[in-house]
Amino acid sequence: MSDSFANRLLRWFDRHGRKDLPWQQALDNGQRDAYRVWLSEVMLQQTQVATVVGYFDRFVGALPTLEALAAAHEDTVLALWSGLGYYRRARFLHRAAQLCVERHGGELPRDFDALNALPGIGRSTAGAILAQAHGLRFPILDGNVKRVLARYHGIHGHPGESAVEKQLWQHAEAHTPGTRVADYTQAIMDLGATVCTRARPRCDACPLATDCIAHRDDLTAALPGRKPARSIPTRATVMLILRDASHRVLLERRGPQGVWSGLWSLPEASDPNEAWRVARQYAHIDDAQALAPFTHVFSHYRLAIEPLLFDRATAARGVADNPHWRWCGVDELDALGLPAPVRSLLLQISDAGRTPAASLRTN
CATH class of the missing domain: 3.90.79.10 (Nucleoside Triphosphate Pyrophosphohydrolase)
Known part of the structure; x- marks a missing residue:
């Protein structure tokens, strides 16, 4: 690994990263369960880890495998999801599980394009599943990662704009290492969630601060750019x-x-x-x-x-x-x-x- 960004992030992760989350448990083959990784990634969209853990444990307690999810009644799935909000995530999860049973032998495919084609799984979620469950080199770009990269590289503009997002993907790809991909993926998400937070980031605790443009130029409050405000009816x-x-x-x-x-x-x-x-x-x-x-x-x-x-x-x-x-x-x-x-x-x-x-x- 020649990228000092990844090296520093992994050294920080070894000391401070979260390693005991329920979806990180390894199987007998040493790898993580792709179903549990997928479920956690979907739950973590728009929701913080502290909230997700309880819902995750309850969900896998009732539906421990992809096949069990596929066979479940929609009422059961929605009841287990109740309180997490954004219920379309649960319906997509349910439908994707059924498609995996129909087309992929009851497992999440390891092919990126096939995985990305399932309902509710976009580029970042597919990359996170392949990186964390199988150690494959795919970048991710969730909200926490966007914030870290926008500040580190001094990228202005709202991350939802296509030109800004394109730059962020380029940096995400460039920084993703060829080894310890699962740890790196968790590390950059952890850094954004616990150190490089939107409000009051703890730059003094950040392993990337010495090269961070936002830290150098006092732009942490301005980056990443916010979505243009609009009135809510x-x-x-x-x-x-x-x-x-x-x-x-x-x-x-x-x-x-x-x-x-x-x-x-x-x-x-x-x-x-x-x-x-x-x-x-x-x-x-x-x-x-x-x-x-x-x-x-x-x-x-x-x-x-x-x-x-x-x-x-x-x-x-x-x-x-x-x-x-x-x-x-x-x-x-x-x-x-x-x-x-x-x-x-x-x-x-x-x-x-x-x-x-x-x-x-x-x-």
Whole structure:
């Protein structure tokens, strides 16, 4: 290894790197399990390691192999993913596993192009799997790596811009060593996550600081460039909580498009008046209670949620026969893929001591 960048990073990793993460466990042949590496890489998109570890352990505890994931029902996969957000990742993971069973003998392919062609696996994720599971020389470029390289080389502009990303890929390729590729891949991700952080980077602890342009020119706050700011709109919705005498709640499976697609959620309406009309389609109701409103923030908009509780509802005829509707008790929620704010709301109202914020009589 002649690249001092990689040498210094690996020496730092030997002393300070993370080596006990659950997806780093070696198999009998000394290599890591490609399935576990893949799962961790997908979970770590948009999510920090500290959050991922618990979800990862629960997921592989229930679905320990790629074949088990491929054979699982979508509800099981989404329930295990519930709370991690960006649920399209889970659906892509599920579909990719099924394709591996259909086309690749139940294993993740070791060919880069075949791996990159699977749903939800892009260039960086494919490289990370091949580097960490098989020791093959492929570069990666996740968010942490982009930040390290942009600062080290003094690259201005938002990393999402094609010209900037092209430069970063060139540097990622040039720095990736021919040996200890798995360690190097983990090292550069660790450096970005623990030292070269977006806010208050610890340059005094960085093995690359002596040659880092951002450190030299006092540009760590400016690099990498931020995505151009844009206003985030707010949308409003009324969530209907139809609860029967057995304290079961009516859930609706959302369609294949839009936010929370494929998850079980609460019926919605545009305003309280429409909520009564919608509620009467699915149950016989007498009154409603307005619970405290709250806001859930997505990456591209805010959702202002007004929960409306219809207690002692009686199911209307035909609802039980529809596969996209189901009455569920609190003890059944863990087996379903639910959006985090919906799960939290249902758990809150299951508390017998909770008092609704207001009450609305039949209208």
